[in-house]
Amino acid sequence: ETGVTQTPRHLVMGMTNKKSLKCEQHLGHNAMYWYKQSAKKPLELMFVYNFKEQTENNSVPSRFSPECPNSSHLFLHLHTLQPEDSALYLCASSPRTGNTEAFFGQGTRLTVV
Amino acid sequence: GQQLNQSPQSMFIQEGEDVSMNCTSSSIFNTWLWYKQEPGEGPVLLIALYKAGELTSNGRLTAQFGITRKDSFLNISASIPSDVGIYFCAGKGGGSNYKLTFGKGTLLTVNP
Numbered sequence: 001e002t003g004v005t006q007t008p009r010h011l012v013m014g015m016t017n018k019k020s021l022k023c024e025q026h027l028g029h030n031a032m033y034w035y036k037q038s039a040k041k042p043l044e045l046m047f048v049y050n051f052k053e054q055t056e057n058n059s060v061p062s063r064f065s066p067e068c069p070n071s072s073h074l075f076l077h078l079h080t081l082q083p084e085d086s087a088l089y090l091c092a093s094s095p096r097t098g099n100t101e102a103f104f105g106q107g108t109r110l111t112v113v
Numbered sequence: 114g115q116q117l118n119q120s121p122q123s124m125f126i127q128e129g130e131d132v133s134m135n136c137t138s139s140s141i142f143n144t145w146l147w148y149k150q151e152p153g154e155g156p157v158l159l160i161a162l163y164k165a166g167e168l169t170s171n172g173r174l175t176a177q178f179g180i181t182r183k184d185s186f187l188n189i190s191a192s193i194p195s196d197v198g199i200y201f202c203a204g205k206g207g208g209s210n211y212k213l214t215f216g217k218g219t220l221l222t223v224n225p
Contacts, residue, residue: 006155042215042216043156043201043203043213045212101146101158102158106153107155
């Protein structure tokens with residue numbers, strides 16, 4: 001248990017569906033991140049939030065839309081995804097963006113059919 | 114951009130054996146991290162290194178920050194079945210670049 005909780009753990013969605021991934025941390029951290037983990041590829045940083053403000057969008061397609069209502073919660077809204085978007089989506093948090101010791105959630109295994 | 118080469122890609126060892134894996138970078142890093150990811154879980158931080166030449170242990174795990182600042186090593190001594198998982202290295206450059214660059218991982222299988 002790292003203190004970062006992601007729901008759901010598994011999600012299957014059609015290409016026309018709209019769904020949301022949720023991440024919650026109770027570590028008192030101010031920075032939160034979304035990563036994408038695909039088979040045989042390094043973890044890819046998608047978005048960074050610091051004190052609820054987005055500070056990084058790593059050229060992510062607009063079909064992925066993040067939301068950070070407060071420092072403890074982070075969402076990833078999904079719509080009109082493609083099969084190649086199937087992956088493990090990991091949320092992480094750290095005390096601040098300059099602090100590299102990120103704590104990861106268990107991830108959401110997403111399958112787009 | 115920065116790239117990390119992590120090797121080996123996979124290892125199959127017998128319980129009790131020692132394990133070594135490493136990461137090399139095309140550029141200098143100021144921080145090296147080693148994570149372990151078990152099936153169905155997210156990565157868990159094992160060891161963090163902040164200084165060139167630093168050698169840090171965490172139980173049976175030992176990691177070193179290379180003198181050139183372009184590499185790092187992780188050793189696991191006397192492996193046990195629960196060491197199974199994917200081990201990732203990650204590095205961070207200097208200045209305001211807070212982003213971590215991850216290696217592709219080393220898949221470790223331990224045969225009892």
